[in-house]
Amino acid sequence: MLIDTNVNLGPWPFTPLPELSAPQLAARLAGAGIRRALVSPLRAVFQTDPMPANAALFAAVRRTPALLPVPVVNPALANWREQLDRCRAAAPIRAVKLFPNYHNYRLTARRLDDFMAAVARAGLKLIINIRLEDERHRYFALKIKGVPVKDLARFLPRFPGHHVFLAGLYRPELKQLAADHKNFSADIAFCEWADTVQDLLTVMPARRLMLGTCTPLLSARAQTDKLRLAKIPARTKTLIGTENARRFFDL
Amino acid sequence: MRIIDVHTHPVLFKQGRKPAEVRRLIAHGRRLGIVHMIALGDVLLYGAQPNAAQLRAINDENARLAREHPDYFTAFVYLNPLLGERATMAEAERCAAQPGFRGIKLEIANNAAHPCMRHVAKAARAFNLVVLQHSWSTTNIKDRKHQSDPADTALFARRHPDVRIIMAHLTGIGFRGVLEAKALPNLHVDTSGGYPEEGLIEYAVEHLGPDRVLYGSDLPIRENSVTIGRILGADLPAAVKQKLLYGNTARLLNLKLN
Numbered sequence: 001m002l003i004d005t006n007v008n009l010g011p012w013p014f015t016p017l018p019e020l021s022a023p024q025l026a027a028r029l030a031g032a033g034i035r036r037a038l039v040s041p042l043r044a045v046f047q048t049d050p051m052p053a054n055a056a057l058f059a060a061v062r063r064t065p066a067l068l069p070v071p072v073v074n075p076a077l078a079n080w081r082e083q084l085d086r087c088r089a090a091a092p093i094r095a096v097k098l099f100p101n102y103h104n105y106r107l108t109a110r111r112l113d114d115f116m117a118a119v120a121r122a123g124l125k126l127i128i129n130i131r132l133e134d135e136r137h138r139y140f141a142l143k144i145k146g147v148p149v150k151d152l153a154r155f156l157p158r159f160p161g162h163h164v165f166l167a168g169l170y171r172p173e174l175k176q177l178a179a180d181h182k183n184f185s186a187d188i189a190f191c192e193w194a195d196t197v198q199d200l201l202t203v204m205p206a207r208r209l210m211l212g213t214c215t216p217l218l219s220a221r222a223q224t225d226k227l228r229l230a231k232i233p234a235r236t237k238t239l240i241g242t243e244n245a246r247r248f249f250d251l
Numbered sequence: 252m253r254i255i256d257v258h259t260h261p262v263l264f265k266q267g268r269k270p271a272e273v274r275r276l277i278a279h280g281r282r283l284g285i286v287h288m289i290a291l292g293d294v295l296l297y298g299a300q301p302n303a304a305q306l307r308a309i310n311d312e313n314a315r316l317a318r319e320h321p322d323y324f325t326a327f328v329y330l331n332p333l334l335g336e337r338a339t340m341a342e343a344e345r346c347a348a349q350p351g352f353r354g355i356k357l358e359i360a361n362n363a364a365h366p367c368m369r370h371v372a373k374a375a376r377a378f379n380l381v382v383l384q385h386s387w388s389t390t391n392i393k394d395r396k397h398q399s400d401p402a403d404t405a406l407f408a409r410r411h412p413d414v415r416i417i418m419a420h421l422t423g424i425g426f427r428g429v430l431e432a433k434a435l436p437n438l439h440v441d442t443s444g445g446y447p448e449e450g451l452i453e454y455a456v457e458h459l460g461p462d463r464v465l466y467g468s469d470l471p472i473r474e475n476s477v478t479i480g481r482i483l484g485a486d487l488p489a490a491v492k493q494k495l496l497y498g499n500t501a502r503l504l505n506l507k508l509n
Contacts, residue, residue, distance in 0.1 A: 219449050229283065
């Protein structure tokens with residue numbers, strides 16, 4: 001049974017992909033061997049206030065237990081405490097997700113001190129989404145880049161008591177951060193090279209890597225095959241595909 | 252399913268040349284069902300503009316692979332069209348005379364719309380070679396001098412309708428690239444390049460038909476399990492997937508594999 005740490009629900013305006021309902025998304029994931037997934041609302045990416053999209057997500061997945069909602073919070077807004085409180089009241093959540101590059105703030109912002117303390121007090125894990133697509137292929141008028149590694153390199157040592165989850169790092173970015181920082185885990189959605197997982201394990205312990213597919217923007221089958229067919233011990237596959245997420249997110 | 256990978260670089264920046272590395276690569280491919288690879292050469296070793304001696308060195312390396320493992324590798328001759336007609340024809344002829352060469356590989360020496368490409372077309376006709384042109388959308392990559400936008404590769408195909416051409420990197424050319432290729436029956440698309448973006452494979456088959464889309468990985472820059480999984484996971488009939496993974500390349504390159 002695989003657990004996917006990087007899934008989205010909702011429309012993406014730049015492709016002709018049909019919008020999936022929650023059951024359809026769960027079925028697609030199940031077709032790739034994924035039985036549980038952490039799901040965030042794509043609508044929140046392009047809206048300043050993520051709460052309407054979060055509300056729609058909570059409603060959509062209520063009857064689809066395979067999909068565990070991970071709401072998006074925008075700490076650049078004055079009401080971020082209210083956002084956290086309302087999300088926690090709406091559903092038994094394990095984590096919240098940030099989209100710094102889409103919501104126009106940097107991880108170096110001072111206001112994140114209070115936000116990180118509040119997240120810790122709430123017993124939540126923090127997912128930072130680095131990117132949703134290969135910047136080379138984005139819509140021509142969209143100039144949003146991935147979250148800068150240099151910001152992450154300042155953010156991680158600033159919060160040594162927090163272990164955060166980074167979703168969507170490129171392979172060189174992951175390797176660069178892994179050399180200096182231990183207080184993060186990461187998914188493998190945007191890491192690819194020959195023998196990807198083997199390669200990542202040379203710089204990162206297996207307990208800090210997790211399956212992430214970025215479904216429905218990327219192919220769930222292709223992404224799970226990256227792990228399923230990796231030339232690594234079965235025990236390591238289980239850690240990356242299931243156990244790490246179960247432990248980290250207390251599933 | 253049996254698979255032919257039409258876009259591989261078994262040797263890249265001199266890595267992968269040793270016999271043990273080649274054996275490991277073949278074992279890796281066979282484990283995934285890849286029965287044959289098209290070796291395109293160590294094309295970035297000397298930068299964008301290799302000279303004639305550098306091209307010969309790269310092509311000799313590629314010839315060695317095809318000679319030592321004829322059942323597993325078919326080679327393409329790597330050319331720099333800016334070196335002119337005489338150099339282009341000479342290197343194409345030298346390689347085509349050796350066993351195992353079936354095509355021409357073009358990288359980023361020049362844009363595919365450049366007039367020097369007529370020499371490539373001449374060589375392709377003279378030696379019965381398929382042309383594989385690196386292509387990528389220049390919408391966000393602002394280097395059209397070296398990068399061939401799908402519109403440029405399509406123009407090359409339109410100028411030379413009797414030359415069989417593969418526009419590389421489906422993910423790089425995107426939806427716009429598929430539409431550029433649509434009306435050109437001599438233009439094929441390989442599925443290599445980029446992350447496994449959902450829906451592109453199906454879109455390519457919808458617009459190009461099941462016979463002009465070829466499986467490619469861009470190994471070792473990309474992972475075979477991912478690039479194959481992207482096709483196996485596509486919403487297409489099994490017979491179409493088999494064409495993409497094997498039949499289309501076997502037919503285009505006239506490969507007779509056991």
